Amino acid sequence: MGTPYMEVYMENLTKKTTILLQPELHRRLTRLSRQRGTSIGELIRSAVERQYGLGGSEERLRAVRALADLRLPVASPDVMKRESVPPPDERLP
Secondary structure (H helix, E strand, O other): OOOHHHHHHHHHOOOOOOOOOOHHHHHHHHHHHHHHOOOHHHHHHHHHHHHHOOOOHHHHHHHHHHHHOOOOOOOOHHHHHHHHOOOHHHOOO
16 A cells, blocks of 8 residues: 555646656655655655745645735725726726
């Protein structure tokens, strides 16, 4: 039987990519994957998602919560629309 992360996560993976790593980087990833109890592939997928903004819904939800916690002054949607959308007679054709 596979490890728990593979059983849950692997069903969503449909594309395969092969990459070549320098030996030292591969050793570091191997060590880190053992420490974290995950695969090298999962480490790489997570790094790609973080680097290129392709994070999953959990990451987006954390970002939204972090923004909400900033407690910035925000007007109502109607006020924001009036401030950001010009009246019809001022719009470009």
